[in-house]
Amino acid sequence: MVHELPLWFEWASLSALGVLLLVDLFVVGRRPHIPSMRESALWVGFYVALALAFGAIVGAIGGAAPAGEFYAGWLTEYSLSVDNLFVFVIIMARFAVPKEQQQRVLMVGIIVALVLRGAFILAGAAVLEQFVWVFYLFGAFLVYTAIKLVTGGDETEEYHENRAVRLLRRVLPIGTQYDGGRLRTVEDGRKVFTPLVVVFLAIGSTDLLFAFDSIPAIFGLTQDPFIVFTTNVFALMGLRQLYFLLGGLLERLVYLPIGLAVILGFIGVKLVLEALHENTVPFINGGEHLDGVPTVPIWLSLVVIVGALLVTTVASLLRTRAQGAVAARDDVTDAAADASAVESGSGVEAEPVDATAVGDAPAPRDAP
Template identity: 60%
Template sequence: MELALPLWFEAGSLVVLTLILVADLLIVYKRPHVPSMREAGLWVAFYVGLALIFALLMLVLGDAEHAGQFLAGWLTEYSLSIDNLFVFVIIMARFSVPRKYQQEVLMVGIIIALVLRGIFILLGAQLIESYAWIFYIFGAFLFYTAVKQAFSSEAETEEKENGVIRLLRRSIRISSEFDGSKVRTLVDGKKIFTPMLIVFIAIGTTDLIFALDSIPAIFGITTSPFIVFTANIFALMGLRQLYFLLGGLLERLEYLKYGIAVILGFIGVKLVLHAMHTNEVFFINGGDPMLWAPEIDTWTSLGVIIGSMAVATVASLIKAGHDAKKRGITLVEEISVNANE
């Protein structure tokens, strides 16, 4: 389906979103601090509200299909971004990043993620336009990722330190202490790197891995580069505040990974069915389309995404509540105690 949105809306949207991101970055740079629950909640609500207004504008200026594609894409990317936060938490804990400077680390991570996803979106759009069979590969990759997501353990994630960081540790001298958010500091009259460099690289490589998962997933919902990119921007905006809002709740969303696995698996199947329906690969069905293969519509996709995340979140909170009760405390009280530590 060809994009039917006015060019001025596309260009204007990208300009406004860029200005919002720059303003957010300046706020973090000028006033590094640990946001309160109220502050973080207001910012998250602002960004979610902004995404819903954007979807409404797409409905008015385009049609329901485009608005639905954006909502489904945004929710998919948002759920994957929350999964990304789990790894950010592990990185922050492993390198003992002071809470005051975690906002800056997260903001840098978000900017790196936007750049990487922008590159992958351009590459993905070009591949789809030139090679329709790429949907088979995207679908198989997402299904593999879904299985890996469902059966991977948190211990496996915590034990891994990527090769780039190991090489860096061996190659350059790094101080044992942070110097604010600086990447370099002065020790005994010599300029050396701080652990913040390692943190930024860890966040960046994590973003790269998640971009490889998320871009094929959203291309399974829409092939419009504009919708894909804006859905990614809205999913990443507010992620910094969400990190502080959820706080200790993140580690209690035990079943979230299964919800994400269902979403990735569903989109993987959707992509393969679409590839079969429009098949041109000569060694599959003689190069003829398999018109019997059903095309899954946007609204069904949206329902599966919302349903999967809702079930996973509710189930996680119920289990976390029962576990907290066994320890003689309510879940809300336990989260509040951890947030104040």
């Protein structure tokens, strides 16, 4: 169901978000640096608080229904964006991006993603308005994605350059060295583009691929293009700081794919039920509405999304903490065994020391 918000509010909100993005890009992100944990935490907290406040304003102006749709959509997009960070980490490592430049790379990638997602959202809204049966396709795709997340969750993720990146390498002369934040430099006497150009395209195009599941997911919660777009904006705005805040914590979220699978599968079923309820397919009940088909209220969507994220996060942290405790106990046991072997002289022999390994020059052969 689409809940109309006043046009003045939509334009004012989009203008304010545009100004915020420009300030973040040209003022906050102007000085390349490695943000501290405290700085990253403050910015993530700021963007989360901003999203919560925006949802409250939407509720005050449009009512509880659009506010609930915004919160459900924002949580879904944010959780899917956290999953994207795994691939961003791989891309940064693959291209050996200097840490002080990673903020800029992420910011440009986010801007590119917002532009591309905006086009996707407008096209999706236009299609859904004309063809309700597309919900069947979206729902089936989300259920398929959920199954794939569960069955392929243990596979090692690798980054493979897509066609856009490979085409860019063929068209432009790309160097091998970074030159600060410059996009062009001189290498071996000729002007070339730095690898930053390739990384920008890799981040942006990779996020576009993720939009193929995130956009259908959000349309499963609301069909209002304004709410769909703003949930994407708020989910992506804090992503840059979240990248530095989480750091090694990403590796500890071992059950996150299962949580995302639950969310996507739930929304997929919700879409199919909604398509059946608003049926326009001629060979199903003669194209008439199926009023007996249940629809999922937005409050239930919120409960499922929040519950799935909480359970998978807590379970992930408990499992990795238990694994860490076992590993530490094994290390203590091994160290104790080694110490006991040395004290008893049970076959532990000292290895000869190579003088070159110590760092001092070896003595001449004819030294007395």
